[in-house]
Structure formats: C-alpha cells, structure tokens
Amino acid sequence: MKNKFKFIIIFNQTNITDHKDKKVNKILELLKIDHEVEIFKSYTEVEAKDIYKNLKQKKFDRLVVAGGDGSFSLAINEIIKNDLNEKLIGFIPIGTANILKFEAGINNKVNDIYNVLVSENFKKVSLAKINDRYFFLMAGIGFDSKIVKSVTNQLKKYLGKIIFILKGLQYFLFLKNNKMKIDIDNEEVLADWILCANSKYYAGSYNITKETDIFDGKLIAFIFEDLTRLKLLQYIFLILAKGDLSSTKSIIKKDFEEIKIFRINDKLLSQVDGENCGFDEKIIIKKTNKFVNLLVP
Secondary structure, three states: OOOOOEEEEEEEOOOOOHHHHHHHHHHHHHHHHHOEEEEEEEOOHHHHHHHHHHHHHOOOOEEEEEEOHHHHHHHHHHHHHOOOOOOEEEEEEOOOOOHHHHHHOOOOOHHHHHHHHOOOOEEEEEEEEEOOEEEOOEEEEOHHHHHHHHOOHHHHHHHOOHHHHHHHHHHHHOOOOOOEEEEEOOEEEEEOEEEEEOOOEEOOOEEOOOOOOOOOOOOEEEEEOOOOHHHHHHHHHHHHHHOOOOOOOOEEEEEOOEEEEEEOOOOEEEEEOOEEEEEEOEEEEEEEEEEEEEEOO
C-alpha cells in the first residue's frame, strides 16, 4: 500500500506564464489522486513570508516550492526561521535559470517530477550565509550583481534567460569596476568581483567548478582582482569548454570557512541565488551547519 502524504504547495505566481501554470496544475492533478494537497499562491515576497509563518500551525508531511531558484532561496530562509527544516522539501522548477534542478538532477517532465515528490529519496542541501541571509547556490559581489539588479520581474517574465544575456552584454561593453577589500585566510586582497559558490552550476546548466555541489558543504571563492573585457571572454571560454574556472592564474580560488568583504568607495552590491540582495557597507560570507532535506530522483 502506498504512503498517503499531506502536501503543502507554495506556488510563486510572479513571472508566471500559461505554460508554467499548466505544468504545475498537471503535477497537482497527479498528486491529488492518492494524496492530500493544499496549495498557497504568492504574488509578493511579503505574501510568501506570511504563508511560511502560518505553516507552523499546520500538520503536513511535505512542503513543495513551485518557482525558481529565488523562490527556493526565500523558502530556505523562512523554513529555518519558522522551524520547519525537519520537513522533506520538494521543488517544481518553473523559474528562469533553475540551477537547483541541475544540481539535484531534476528534469522537466511532469511524471518524473511527480515521482520525485512522492519518493523517499532525499539529500541534505548544505546552506551558507551572507550576513543574516542563508543561501544554497552562490553569492556574488561585482559584475554579476549589477546584472541581476538591472533585471526586473517583468523583463524575466517576457524575455526569460535572454534578458540576462542582453544585460550581460551591456555591462560587458560598459564595464565599470568597483574595488572592494577582501579578507580571507588572514590575507587582504583588493578585487573587482568575488563569486562565492556552494554549487557547481552557474547561470543555468553551466559548470564553473568540479570541486563542489550543494550537497558537499564546501564553499569556494573565486576572486577576480583585475576584471577586464578580455579576461571576461577568457572566463566564458573556460566555462563553456572546460566547465571549470580554476585553470586560469588571473583568478584566486580558495576554499574557505569565512570571508569578509569591505567597501572602498561605493557600497557593496550583492546577488544571492540569482536575486538582488541590495547594498551593504560590509559583507560576511560563511559556512553554517544548517541544511534542508531536498527530495531528489
């Protein structure tokens, strides 16, 4: 006899298209055949946070996030804040980049996603922290954070991944760096960009390292001291051809427990799991002992 589960589905309606809506509804129809399903739709971050807060009073077996990497990033913070991290978490990938689906090996087929959600297979996703916010993929300060900040929800909805390519080209052509001071392993480095990776994938299905993934509990910092257009082209080539940024001497790569980043002139602009995280005077990125249990194939 099959186990009967009570599912809570949190469905991010931001940037939703008819195709994505139909995909989620097909999965819900399959779940409702043998299981109990309660769905909550959120249109803003404030609404989503209220939903997670109210889950503390509910009895359920599995929590499923239907959205993108940003939706899952918000979810892990609210799950920890509201003491829900003992629950098994499912993911329905309907975002723009959906890096999580590549990390976890989740494909886009409705039946396959359903099979993952009702399975007993799960892994612990290791969480890192940037200031007071947890993340599971990456945190970037510099080149990529400017791109992320410039992309609105409306642009993502209508243009999808192409908008990141267009904005990337714009910031490549009009490259303007903002130096920051980085304190790591008792060394001080001045740099234009830093990318701290908990994941091996970046910007979708592109490998940037072979040394970690979201289940390893390992943090890698890629520090770009002197960022130029020519070097950016080299980094793109390394990602596409080798799936690893480590082979170039123009990047400092370090495994780390904690890293501190200080402004020199302008405030520090960061992106976390592909979402704009705003400006700060100082940023601390570190490992934590926190995790969430993700259902996987």
